[in-house]
Structures are given as C-alpha cells and as structure tokens.
Amino acid sequence: MDKTFDWLNPFASIDLGIGKWADGIKGWAMSNRSVIQPLKNFFEGVIVRIESALQAVPPVIMLLLLVLIAWQAAGRRVAILVFCCLVILGLLAPDAWSLAMTTLAIVIASVLLCVIIGLPLGILAGKSDRFEAGVRPVLDTMQTIPAFVYLVPVVMMIGIGNVSGVIVTIIFALPPLVRLTSLGIRGVSPAVVEAARAFGATPRQILFKVELPLATPTILAGLNQTIMLSLSMVVIASMISVKGLGNEVLRAMGRLDAGKAIVGGLGIVMLAIVLDRITQGLGRSGRERGHRHWWESGPVGLVTALIKRN
C-alpha cells in the first residue's frame, strides 16, 4: 500500500479491512464449534427422521397418498396432473424416486423452519412500520446476495451436510414468506379490525380470529414461493454434500454427463410442479370453492357422503 493517494481514484488507496474482519467471523465460528455441535445434531436428527419416514413408504403408496392430498387440496384436475408428474418422476431412472424423497425431506425440513421463523416475523412486520423498515433491507440482502458468499461461512461454522444445506436454503427461501405475511396482515380491511375492536376483542383475538384468517390466502402464496425457492436451492446445497436430486445434477455437471443432468433436472421440475399445484390449491378463497368446507369436497367429502348414504 505504498501508492500515493490519488484524488481521482481514492478507493484504491483506502483499505478498511472489511474482508479480513469478515474472515474473523469464520475464525470465531471454528473456535465455537462445541456450542454449535449439539444444535446441529438435533436438526440432523430431525432431517434424518423425516427422510427415513419418506423412504420407508413404498413408492406406490406414497404416490397414491400425494394424489389424494392433491385431490383434497386442489381438486380432481390437479390430482390427475400430480399423478402424471409423479409417474414421470419415477420413470426417469431406477433410483430417481428415492433421490426425490431425499430432496423432499430437505425441502420439508427447510420449509417447516421457514414457517416457524417467518410467520412471527411477518406478523410483526405487518403490525409495526418500524420493524418492517428494519427487516426489509435484511430480506433484500438475503434474497440477492449470491449463495456462494454465505456457503463458506456456514460450512465453517457447521460443517458440510444436511443441516448446512437446510440453513442456506432458509436464508434464500425465507424472505417471500415474511414479506407476504406482512402484506396479508396489512391487507386486512381496517373496518373489519375496527369492528372486532368495537365488539371487545383482545389484540390476540383480533390476530387469530380476524387478521390471520383473512390474510391466509396471501400467506399461502408466500408459502408457495418459499417452497419453490427451497427447491431451486437443492443444486447449490448439494455442493455442501446434500444428497438427492440436486447432487445428481452437480455430479453430471462435473462429468459433462448430459443424460444424468436431465434426469436430475427433470426430477426437480416434476417435484416442483407437484408441490406448487398442491399449495396453490390450499390458497383458494372460500368463494372460489363455492363456500364449501374443505371436508365437504374431495376424497374426504366423497367418503363422508358414502358413509351418510349407508
């Protein structure tokens, strides 16, 4: 740094040491591994349990289960689409179904954590302008910062494996849930909230009986986005040794194996379509469903109708 200071290009001669400082975090993380390890083990256990449960179900049963869920949530047409997608997924390669279940386990774990973290944050952001102003730049950062930037520190802190995969997925997939929850809460008619106040509801009752139910379609749109973003992270997460469909794509890239890449890629797409259609079906409003309760239609409605008839 013995360059003379240049007024036209001042930045070249100033070094605040930000890069080194950030590197220090890495050092801190490495020396505090003993704190992080038990947490890591706990989450690892959760993920493994989800995965082994998914793997334990025979593919045909699982396929039928998902089709039934789709039928209940989104109707007969979506159920047929889901059936086709799952059959294509299974036919892609002999081990495609098992890989897809591994990926699904990671996605489920990530989305569960996103909901646990994102829903309260979104409610707070919907209620408080100041909190919203504070959280928005953080969400912007989470969404735009390249995944590779936080991939390394996360691995340094936690090590490679599923837990790190889930964490990097959460960083990327959390923002839409927070944003849309906030949007949903803000979109509730102030007149209805005022009426609830006028009839003596507590703030808690207003939240659970008025605001959250009315914000549900928007929140579910956020959940849908979160699920889609989680799926799109599986390839990057496979770089830190997360198994599943993403890993197939990564390995295929390394070997320039186009066939394998297509198998992995198409598998991810099929899984995405299935999850997308099911969650979109959940978000339809009561009016769109013809004002019937969920248990009055789909397979559950069919079964109850049959029982009633006998």
Next chain:
Amino acid sequence: MTKSPREDVIRCEGIWKIFGDKSRQAMDAVRSEGLSKKEIRDRFDCVVGVQDATFSVGRGEIFCIMGLSGSGKSTLIRHINRLIEPTAGSVIIEGQNVNAMNARDLRAMRAERIGMVFQSMALMPHRTVRENVAFSLEVRGVPEEKRRRVADQAIEAVDLTGWEKRYPDELSGGMQQRVGLARAIAADPTILLMDEPFSALDPLIRKQLQTTFMKLSAELHKTTIFITHDLDEAIRIGDRIAIMKDGVLVQIGTPEQIVTEPADDYVAEFVAGISKLDLVTAGRIMQPLAQYAQAKGPQDTAAWPVAAPGDKLDTLVDLAVGTDHPILIAEAGVPLGVVTKRALLRGIQGREDSNQPQAEAV
C-alpha cells in the same frame, strides 16, 4: 338542555379531538388563547375533528347526529366506545368515565354494553352469518350452545332466519346490514351506536331497514346514537337531532325545533326543503282563541272541526278540506286556539302568517 328529570345514559362533556403530532400543544393553545381552526392548522399543523362537543342522551332515546361528510360525526361517535381517544373532555356512560377505564374493563363494556353498526357493514367474510352475529359473545368466552341460541334469536329479530350458515358475500347489501344490526343487538347491550348504517343502501332498502330498525328499537328500548347525513332519515328516526358542522354541534333539539327554529343560516338552509306536514304541530301555528275573537268578534265554534295541539299539519289539512270554517284547537275539551286556512298554508310553507296579529303573550 335537560327538560325533564331523566336518566342520562351517555354524557359527553367538552369533547375535543385534534388530529396531528402536536395535538397536545394545540389543545393548550386553544385553552389559553382560544385559537380558531385555521390558526390551529397554520401554527400546529393539526386538524380539528371535533370541537367542544357536549350532549347527553337519555335512556331509550334515539339521538341523531346529522352532518355532511367530513363534519366529524363519525369521529365523535367513536369516542363513545373509545375507539378514538379524545384530546380533551370525557365520556360518561351510566355514571362511569369511559376514558378512565383500563383495557380489560373497556373491552368488557364494548362487548356487553355497546353494540355498533358500521356504514361499511364490516362483517367478517370468513365467518358465517351466525358466527358474525355471535362475535361479541365469542370474545367473552360464552359457551357455544348459548352463543348459538342467542345469535339465532338476534337473526330472527332481523328476519334472516334460514341464512345462519351462509357467508356474508352470499347476501345482498340490505341483508348484510341486517346481519350487522343483529350482531349489534346480540349481546343485548344498553347502547347502540349506528354509524351511517343505511347510507350505503339504495332508497327502497334503506326505508325498509329504517322501519325494521324503528320496530326493533321500540321493542328493545335501547339508547341509540344514530349518525346520518340524511336529514329526512334523522327526522324519521330521531327523538332529538344534533346538527354538526365542521366539528361543532351547531344545534341540538327535537325534529320540530330544528325545522321550525333553526339556530343559524346553515341549519335553516338544511331544513328548507323538509316537508313540515308530519313535523309541525297545531299548537305551534295556532292563534290563541281570545286574540282571534278580538279581531273577528265572538264566534260560534259549534260547527268547527276540532283538533288537538299535538296534531300534525297533515291531520289539519284533512280536517280543513272538509269545511269552510277554521279549525278549533282544543285540549281535553278546553278550546285553546284557532288555525285558519291561511295560517295552515303558511305553516306548510314553514313561514309565519304575516297578516295574523302576532301573539304577544308568548
């Protein structure tokens, strides 16, 4: 203002509402210097919503607050159940100061003693009619079974039986507002706050709902504050009417007082187009019998039609078309005064009969 010894259910004393960041300072300045609205806006960047409103409403009375949009009437009514905090002044309901209540007591009062109906209906779209009506009971933790029974009674009272399981957006506007009304009366509150309840409805439905409301109100005998921008509605429904303009209560009185003795030009302009037929009474336009006899000589009143001082002009017109004689006004058989055709016609116009010798004894 109190004419007879009666029980005040709602009493508002000197309510001021000033909106803006510096409302406190503005209020102090108003107290010490008596600033005008414009000065408050220029000096403190604050808007005056309600200016020194004082009134009381007796048990079972329907008190209408009439004003154009922006006159502060919706702001004023929200002080009664403290949806809005006043900058100064207090609201006293059945002897309790609402502004001194803690949050829990306030919620109890809102749920159990005050029912409110909104212009925008403000029904909860995700709840059935029954669930909407039972809302105030639900937040108080009333058991499901009782909730259902009470809600169904309220629904029956507004003629919506059979619609309990429907959702608000399956109902027409008029029916929705009937649900709003049922929700307000479900907890059997002592007070009803009606914030322009029928303004968003078309005229025919509005009239229907006014009738439903008046029938209910006669049955239930609730103390009601009724906000409207429609003078006809205020006259039809209200026992007393307050006219509000730019945050100030310009005049408070019975419909007849408002129409016949407007406090200022603003009120006069408002009431100009109002039909006096059902409002003005014989007692107000009659000429004392003695005075009439003095001018025209002794009269044989045997053939004259007779009306009571409380009879409306409409009744007098019916009597007048059947005869050439003036109408004799008598109470309990004692003749009090005379209404000539001329006085009657002027009365319908809302003017004094100028040719008639003025009654000095009033």
